[in-house]
Amino acid sequence: MNCSLANSVECTNTALSARLMKAMDVSVVIPAYNEELGIGATVSKIQELYPDFEVIVVDDGSTDRTAEVAEQAGAKVIRHPYNIGNGAAVKTGIRKASGELVVVMDGDGQHDPADIARLLSKSGKYDLVVGARSSESQASLGRRLANWLYNRLASYVGKFPIKDLTSGFRVFRRKTVLNYLYLFPNTFSYPTTSTLAYLRSGLTIHYVPVVAHKRVGKSKIRIIQDGSRFLLIIIRIATLFSPLRIFLPLSLFFLLVGSLYYGYTFYTSHRFTNMSALLMSTGIMIFLMGLISEQITQMRFDRVEGSIPDE
Secondary structure (H helix, E strand, C coil): CCCCCHHHHHHHHHHHHHHHCCCCCCCEEEEEECCCHHHHHHHHHHHHHCCCCCEEEEEECCCHHHHHHHHHHHEEEEEEECCCCCCHHHHHHHHHHCCCCECCCCCCCCCCCHHHHHHHHHCCCEEEEEEEEEHHHHHCCHHHHHHHHHHHHHHHCCCCCCCCCCCCCCEEHHHHHHHHHCCCCCCHHHHHHHHHHHHHHCCCCEEEEEECCCCCCCCCCCCCHHHHHHHHHHHHHHHHHHHHHHHHHHHHHHHHHHHHHHHHHHHHHHCCCHHHHHHHHHHHHHHHHHHHHHHHHHHHHHHCCCCCCCC
């Protein structure tokens, strides 16, 4: 195991934890799309550090030798006939995993397999453990700013300090996460969905600081094209899991503006205008829509609550 001087203590703890976890029932799921340059080294290092862990690589319709390289490195490979999406590959891997605990990580070299033990060491106490990247680990200033915005918005919606909303380095309990797979999208936004779904259900989340290394090969995420799409996804997911956290502020905004405008027109012309009526009516309708959405959301989560196993 190669360890930097700055992380020597953590690396020692990781080595000890890895030996203690040899008997753990763990599956490592790696979604991959055209990752032949990095997938082999990732799988080989996992096999070296955790020889008893099941390693599953889900080849999401790659056009290169990703599947062959992963198989040669010792992974169990599941192939999609065509590219469906990162989230779809994760769902396939979780369904096929045999381990009690499922580690999901990228196969492009950004996630260090040595950190798996650190995440697993917290899995006995928390329902979801996430490897939180430091801001210095982000590839660019634009991505750091975008992730900061996403984290703040999600923290507001989830009423919980979210340190890394989009990190794909996660440890799930398989029996629990299976109940939420129907909510996961097929795209890159499955980390966002899983985080907010767990928070909405009252499950526990813990963040473990990790360093994300420079990826091998070219990123599949386009900052400019995908940035607005990610923001819309977060807003959509927010209205799915905690509707009133979005609808209530909008409702209060329109009611406040309508009331202020009514006060202004009453003071200047002693009348109640159509614009005041429209603004206040809009605020009331948005509030009622939020109440209905909250009831629908509660019904959705009541559906899975009874099937979550007691630990």
